[in-house]
Amino acid sequence: MQSEKPYVNIAAYKFITFNDTVEKRPQFRALCEELGLKGTILLSPEGINLFLAGLREPIDQFLAWLRADDRFADLQVKESYSDKQPFTRMLVKLKAEIITMKNPLIKxxxxxxxxxxxxxxxxxxxxxxxxxxxxxxxxxxxxxxxxxxxxxxxxxxxxxxxxxxxxxxxxxxxxxxxxxxxxxxxxxxxxxxxxxxxxxxxxxxxxxxxxxxxxxxxxxxxxxxxxxxxxVFDYRTALNPRLEATQTAQCFACRAVVTPREQLSPYYVPGKSCPHCRKELRDVEAKAEASA
CATH class of the missing domain: 3.40.250.10 (Rhodanese-like domain)
Incomplete structure (x- = not known):
């Protein structure tokens, strides 16, 4: 059943030999920009990993284009939905691995x-x-x-x-x-x-x-x-088991996850600070005093 929320969020990956990533990168970027999609696509000799969001029709057009490449014809995609675009920009990156393990024997x-x-x-x-x-x-x-x-x-x-x-x-x-x-x-x-x-x-x-x-x-x-x-790695920060965004947030300054309860703290200033920042600052101050 089609969600009432307009934005479709897709996540997908596939391990496959992908040696023409340099040539493909501008094609991915141009198509995503044309379709108004945002998110991140990682291209690697070992495969592809992507997190994208956009309206239903553009997402479907992108997937049809990608699956026209025989290497990705059977790409499996996980979907969730949101009221607004969860990403702020479109990135297509070249990486040595689509998920870094630093173990070349893992193929x-x-x-x-x-x-x-x-x-x-x-x-x-x-x-x-x-x-x-x-x-x-x-x-x-x-x-x-x-x-x-x-x-x-x-x-x-x-x-x-x-x-x-x-x-x-x-x-x-x-x-x-x-x-x-x-x-x-x-x-x-x-x-x-x-x-x-x-x-x-x-x-x-x-x-x-x-x-x-x-x-x-x-x-x-x-x-x-x-x-x-x-x-999850976008503005929604976390999804509940119904795949709905929750009130959990991530601190812009220290990147710590901030729970709804922690957001009640006077140290939580959206986009600037959170209780975790304050604790780190106190720890630094305490060490400085101890060594003085």
Missing amino acids: PEEGRAPAVEPKTLKRWLDQGHDDSGKPVVMVDTRNAFEVDVGTFNNTVDYRIEKFSEFPDVIAQHKNELDGKTVVTFCTGGIRCEKAAIHMQNVGFDSVYQLDGGILKYFEDVGGDHYTGDCF
Whole structure:
């Protein structure tokens, strides 16, 4: 059913050999500008990753153009809707990786790790184990500040600050996950796809990626077994399990996530500061006094 909200927000990625990114970049940018789309497209030799928003017809025209390229004919897209344009500009960037892991041995195009569909995962979580009877452990591959906005119940959160830390961190905790079925997850599926492949490569024998990530889980299942919202990288900041924007915000100054409760603080000035900024300032002042 068509949403009453006019803006269509799409997120999609695909790992595929894409060696003509330099030639394609101006074509992507020109088309998006012509169609009035905004967002970010990452082009890499390992594939494409995009977050775009626009009105329904222009979005459909863009996808038809992209899928006319045989490499992207089967591109899967996740959609949500908003009352206004969530992005302020249109960027098309060339990157070494569409999601940085700094591990050249990880090549999803050559074979994915097993994926579990949202409805199957919900059933596993409902019953407390997978279909073979193994306990299920959810491993969040996102950055710590994203996890703080919301995550699956009882998830394993290693407090990573950037995705390239994941291989070292998971190696340190491998013994804790032995004998269990591990499901890696992230916002839209791209990070957990690389994470699951890496885990297979280093000896995990029962690891899955959540197909389509949290956003697809919300779309197919809702919020069962999940607490909070899902951080997204646009003005909406976070989506609830109904894929609606919430009152959560992000501080322009320090980039911290600011909850509705924290927005009641006198230190929260939209576009300027937040309670997290104040805490950082106090910490700096305290260190300066201690060393004086």
